[in-house]
Amino acid sequence: xxxxxxxxxxxxxTMYDWANSVFATSIMAAILPVYYANVAVQSEQANTAxxxxxxxxxxxxxxxxxxxxxxxxxxxxxxxxxxxxxxxxFLGVTGTALLxxxxxxxxxxxxVFFIVGSVGFAGANVFYDSLLxxxxxxxxxxxxxxxxxxxxxxxxxxxxxxNLAMIMFLPSVLPRFIPALASWSEGxxxxxxxxxxxxxxxxxxxxxxxxxxxxxxxPVRRVxxxxxxxxxLQASFGRLGHTFREIRKYKQLLLFIIAFWLYNxxxxxxxxxxxxxxxxxxxxxxxxIGTLLMVQFVAMPFALLFGWLAKKxxxxxxxxxxxxIYTLIAIGGYFLYQEWQFWALGFAVATVQGGSQxxxxxxxxxxMPKSKSAEFYSFFSISEKIAGTVGPLLFGAVSAAVGGSxxxxxxxxVFFAAGAYLLTRVDEKEGIRVAEEEDRQFVEAAV
Numbered sequence: 001x002x003x004x005x006x007x008x009x010x011x012x013x014t015m016y017d018w019a020n021s022v023f024a025t026s027i028m029a030a031i032l033p034v035y036y037a038n039v040a041v042q043s044e045q046a047n048t049a050x051x052x053x054x055x056x057x058x059x060x061x062x063x064x065x066x067x068x069x070x071x072x073x074x075x076x077x078x079x080x081x082x083x084x085x086x087x088x089x090f091l092g093v094t095g096t097a098l099l100x101x102x103x104x105x106x107x108x109x110x111x112v113f114f115i116v117g118s119v120g121f122a123g124a125n126v127f128y129d130s131l132l133x134x135x136x137x138x139x140x141x142x143x144x145x146x147x148x149x150x151x152x153x154x155x156x157x158x159x160x161x162x163n164l165a166m167i168m169f170l171p172s173v174l175p176r177f178i179p180a181l182a183s184w185s186e187g188x189x190x191x192x193x194x195x196x197x198x199x200x201x202x203x204x205x206x207x208x209x210x211x212x213x214x215x216x217x218x219p220v221r222r223v224x225x226x227x228x229x230x231x232x233l234q235a236s237f238g239r240l241g242h243t244f245r246e247i248r249k250y251k252q253l254l255l256f257i258i259a260f261w262l263y264n265x266x267x268x269x270x271x272x273x274x275x276x277x278x279x280x281x282x283x284x285x286x287x288x289i290g291t292l293l294m295v296q297f298v299a300m301p302f303a304l305l306f307g308w309l310a311k312k313x314x315x316x317x318x319x320x321x322x323x324x325i326y327t328l329i330a331i332g333g334y335f336l337y338q339e340w341q342f343w344a345l346g347f348a349v350a351t352v353q354g355g356s357q358x359x360x361x362x363x364x365x366x367x368m369p370k371s372k373s374a375e376f377y378s379f380f381s382i383s384e385k386i387a388g389t390v391g392p393l394l395f396g397a398v399s400a401a402v403g404g405s406x407x408x409x410x411x412x413x414v415f416f417a418a419g420a421y422l423l424t425r426v427d428e429k430e431g432i433r434v435a436e437e438e439d440r441q442f443v444e445a446a447v
Contacts, residue, residue: 005215010144012215013135016128017148018155019208020092022201023121024271025156026163027096030292032114033276034285035194040102040110049107050276054396056111060118067123082218085127089209092120097202100195128212133365134219142315145362146307149354150300157296159204163197164289219370249438252431253367255422260360263323263419266330266412267356269395270349277333277409278342287339291346298350306355315363316428322356323420330416333409367431369438 026032037049095116102110136144171189175182181189278288309318329348336342398408 008215009135009217010147012211013128013131014144014148014151015208015211017152019205019212020089020121020124020128021152021156022159022204023092023096023117024152025160025292025296026197026201027099027114027117028121029271029275030160030289031163031167031194031197032099032110034279034289035102035191036107036110036114037276037279039104039191039194040107042105050273050280051396051400052107052111053276054273054393054399056114057118058393058396059111060115061122063115063119064122064126067119080218081127081130082213082216085124085131086213088120088123088127089205090120092117092124093202093206095120096205097199099198102195103191129361129365131216131219132361133368133370135216136365138366141365142310142359142362143307145365146303146310146355146358149303149358153296153300153303153354155204155208157293157300159200160289160293160296163200164293166193166197166200168286250367250431250434252427252434253364256363256367256426256428256431259419259422259426260364261419262415262422263326263356264360265390266326266415266419267353269412269415270326270329270333271353273395273409274346274349281336281342283339283342287342291343294343295346295350295353298347299354302351303354303358306352306359309355310359310362315359316423316426319356319359319363320420320423322352322359323416323423325352326356327413327416330410330412333412334406336406336409363428367428367435369435 033049033053036053041049041052095113095118098113098116099110102113132141132145167190170193171186174189175184184192275288275292278291279285306318306322309321313321325348329345332341332345332348336345394411395408398411
């Protein structure tokens, strides 16, 4: 019975990737950037939407970076990882649904609602990721993390395909079946279908989070003896202060976080800016959004493949392989002129996107104490989010300075190279040993 519950918890945990990845695909990467550029911004300057989008993305990431550590420490103290995750899920779903209200020229409220949705998406991921070491056993954590990303690509791809069908085909069909729409132009119907797509993302995200709420247990609350009379906020600041004071004890974990800070800058910027970059270059929405759809389905088997590669060659070498491929992608982005090249680069991204992120998540899970999983994933998240603000900000600044984004895309090479170098210096075995020792001492102190 216990084994059956364990497998059910793993399935429910991976199903959340299926649930929330539709925000990453339809909202962050595919449909909203095109709608933002063509409807919400409507600027004669080709790169104006790119600049606005990059700054909007940076603001969202920075908010989560500031909130994450305190909320993570509080979730550990209260034993409330699932409850904290739920708050952010509701925030993200609400922000996504509100995008339905965005019309022509409404770039400001589009940015505000996107920031709300992004804060919910990223904040929920902090606590979702922190559940991984509690759901998966040591010998299966790479595979479970990779399976989650694979489920995410499949779920995100399915709803994106449905959304594309709604946008591309329904505007010409609906007037035949709904006479009241006969007076609408096809452009107005396309805008309406796009706005309805935002609602489908919100509903999908909420509904498919239900299995996690039902089947993934809240990890056991562990309170240190000296914290038993503390308030949650007092204990949270105390834990954070202790973590920062003792950070040298987690030398390998810190080194990995800095490496991730660097290479995820490049990965995140490619994810956030690809579609709007293609739109700036004059590529059709069929190419930009179609490529994103292709990425979802190609990335699924490759995410699983990287889980297998991690077993064969080790987690760290598998991540380094993905970073080498990303470097070639950044170089290729500078020479991007034809639409077929956009498709080719999209395929290359699909081969490494899921694997690099899934294995980074699982390697982090090995090198952190389980008793501080939300706190450390928040620390992991703040490095990711602060790093994430630098990439889009640099992209937007370079684009604004030179009047185009080709130099911005090639500048990402430095992030991949520096991150890969630091990753080679990480001794993951030592990091795992320190985490296990910390957990042993925590249990002894709590008794």
